[in-house]
Amino acid sequence: MTDLAAIARSGPASTAVDLAGLTVEALAALVVELGGKPFQGRQLFRWIHRRGVIDLDAMTDLPKDLRARLAEQAVVRTPEVVRRDVSSDGTTKLLLRLDDGREIEAVFIPDTPSQTFCISTQVGCAMKCVFCLTGTMGLARHLSASEIAGQIRVLARELGFLDRPFNVVLMGMGEPLHNYDATMAALRLIGSADGLHVSPRRVTLSTVGLVPGLDRLAGEDYMPNLAISLHATTEAQRDALVPINRKYSLSDLMAACRRFPLKKRSRITFEYVLLDGVNDTAEDARRLVRLMNGLRAKVNLLPLNAATGIPFGRPADQRVDAFAQILANAHITVSVRKSRGRDIRAACGQLVVDNNN
Numbered sequence: 007m008t009d010l011a012a013i014a015r016s017g018p019a020s021t022a023v024d025l026a027g028l029t030v031e032a033l034a035a036l037v038v039e040l041g042g043k044p045f046q047g048r049q050l051f052r053w054i055h056r057r058g059v060i061d062l063d064a065m066t067d068l069p070k071d072l073r074a075r076l077a078e079q080a081v082v083r084t085p086e087v088v089r090r091d092v093s094s095d096g097t098t099k100l101l102l103r104l105d106d107g108r109e110i111e112a113v114f115i116p117d118t119p120s121q122t123f124c125i126s127t128q129v130g131c132a133m134k135c136v137f138c139l140t141g142t143m144g145l146a147r148h149l150s151a152s153e154i155a156g157q158i159r160v161l162a163r164e165l166g167f168l169d170r171p172f173n174v175v176l177m178g179m180g181e182p183l184h185n186y187d188a189t190m191a192a193l194r195l196i197g198s199a200d201g202l203h204v205s206p207r208r209v210t211l212s213t214v215g216l217v218p219g220l221d222r223l224a225g226e227d228y229m230p231n232l233a234i235s236l237h238a239t240t241e242a243q244r245d246a247l248v249p250i251n252r253k254y255s256l257s258d259l260m261a262a263c264r265r266f267p268l269k270k271r272s273r274i275t276f277e278y279v280l281l282d283g284v285n286d287t288a289e290d291a292r293r294l295v296r297l298m299n300g301l302r303a304k305v306n307l308l309p310l311n312a313a314t315g316i317p318f319g320r321p322a323d324q325r326v327d328a329f330a331q332i333l334a335n336a337h338i339t340v341s342v343r344k345s346r347g348r349d350i351r352a353a354c355g356q357l358v359v360d361n362n363n
């Protein structure tokens with residue numbers, strides 16, 4: 007049986023190795039073990055990651071007997087598209103089903119001004135930020151490197167980007183630094199010159215600020231851009247909005263940002279969700295200015311995407327502008343995130359899937 011796609015759907019009981027999660031080197035070693043040549047591992051990697059082909063039968067430049075032996079002990083797992091929602095603004099949300107039946111969401115956001123894929127790193131999230139719908143799910147499980155990279159492969163294939171450049175933001179469901187190893191392994195898979203060759207400059211990792219993870223990230227050679235979900239300017243306020251602050255405090259987080267090795271001309275993005283009457287006063291803005299002092303930073307304001315079950319409101323545009331103006335007056339680069347795909351629940355903090363129990 008050489009139909010890998012069929013085996014890939016065979017469910018979580020399967021302990022077979024997932025070829026889509028292996029590096030070129032690991033594939034080469036496996037192929038050699040099965041009597042093949044190292045370069046055939048590279049061919050296999052290119053089929054999967056560059057061309058998005060997961061059916062072993064279609065990999066016609068690999069010897070038939072090698073394919074048969076691979077199929078006996080390995081699978082190529084890939085997230086299955088179960089729904090595709092297209093927003094009036096072109097934002098496209100894919101509902102993806104994983105091997106064990108759990109579901110995640112991945113989003114394509116056109117013209118921001120570039121083309122951006124927003125992907126998930128976990129099913130649900132353990133961080134429970136009080137304004138985020140994903141947080142209400144809790145954490146069902148981590149995603150594997152194959153499942154994280156697989157979202158990009160599927161988006162690229164479905165939207166015609168296998169040969170066109172795109173950006174990647176790790177801003178879907180989950181906290182990437184809580185699933186550190188799989189996330190970084192996935193970034194190396196998509197960054198490989200034998201795969202989609204996505205430059206780390208095109209990738210942004212957004213984190214709630216797990217300090218040990220940030221310090222580890224500082225030593226990586228595949229170094230994505232960094233975005234920090236700050237959302238508050240005092241310890242008490244952040245404790246209330248972003249519960250993980252009780253473990254990794256605002257002051258520890260800012261210290262980690264200050265020692266983070268930034269590439270030439272690059273800056274840390276600080277995301278700040280604006281909650282009406284909660285953290286959007288002039289005083290908050292002035293404290294934010296002081297926190298940014300001496301940092302190569304830019305601030306991205308996210309007026310709340312309100313939702314039922316979220317006990318906060320979105321500030322009026324004037325209030326958002328006034329907040330932004332205080333930052334701009336202090337010479338801080340500030341932008342207001344335009345909410346995309348709200349009509350299909352694809353906007354920030356709105357990714358949630360119900361049937362993951």
Ligand code: SAH
Nearest residue numbers: 138177180181212213214235310311354355
């Ligand atoms: N866990 C990571 C990745 C999620 S990124 C992180 O926290 O950075 C998603 C971004 O959208 C985060 O900045 C998150 O705080 C923000 N967000 C969550 N809920 C939101 C909402 N309802 N409206 C606007 N932004 C929200």
